[in-house]
Amino acid sequence: MVLDCPDALELGRFYAEILGWAVEEGSDPSWTTLVPPGGGVGPNTPDGRTTLAFQRIDDWVEPTWPGGTHPQQFHLDLSVPDIADAEAILVAAGARVHPHQPSGDGGFRVYLDPVGHPLCLVRQ
Numbered sequence: 001m002v003l004d005c006p007d008a009l010e011l012g013r014f015y016a017e018i019l020g021w022a023v024e025e026g027s028d029p030s031w032t033t034l035v036p037p038g039g040g041v042g043p044n045t046p047d048g049r050t051t052l053a054f055q056r057i058d059d060w061v062e063p064t065w066p067g068g069t070h071p072q073q074f075h076l077d078l079s080v081p082d083i084a085d086a087e088a089i090l091v092a093a094g095a096r097v098h099p100h101q102p103s104g105d106g107g108f109r110v111y112l113d114p115v116g117h118p119l120c121l122v123r124q
Contacts, residue, residue, distance in 0.1 A: 094113070
């Protein structure tokens, strides 16, 4: 999975921190890949583990959600045992709580990463 952003290394470090993954050696502001626990991707990972990568887009525009002229197009749901505990980690790393919270039962909560991609914490 690849997310567009204004600085790939900066956003990669944010996601590495909240996921507990590592930033791959050789990453830079134009392209950054995260290494999931247990190894990387490609020929050295025959089991095809999923990872996240980030690419710099020079004319980056923050997504709008819900609706708007520049829709989100993509978001991540992160399953957690306790939303409040995980929220503290997200916010400390640089995420923001989104003002629009559509969950009626509190089963998920919407945030924005440092460049505006929506992401949700979902109660396990």
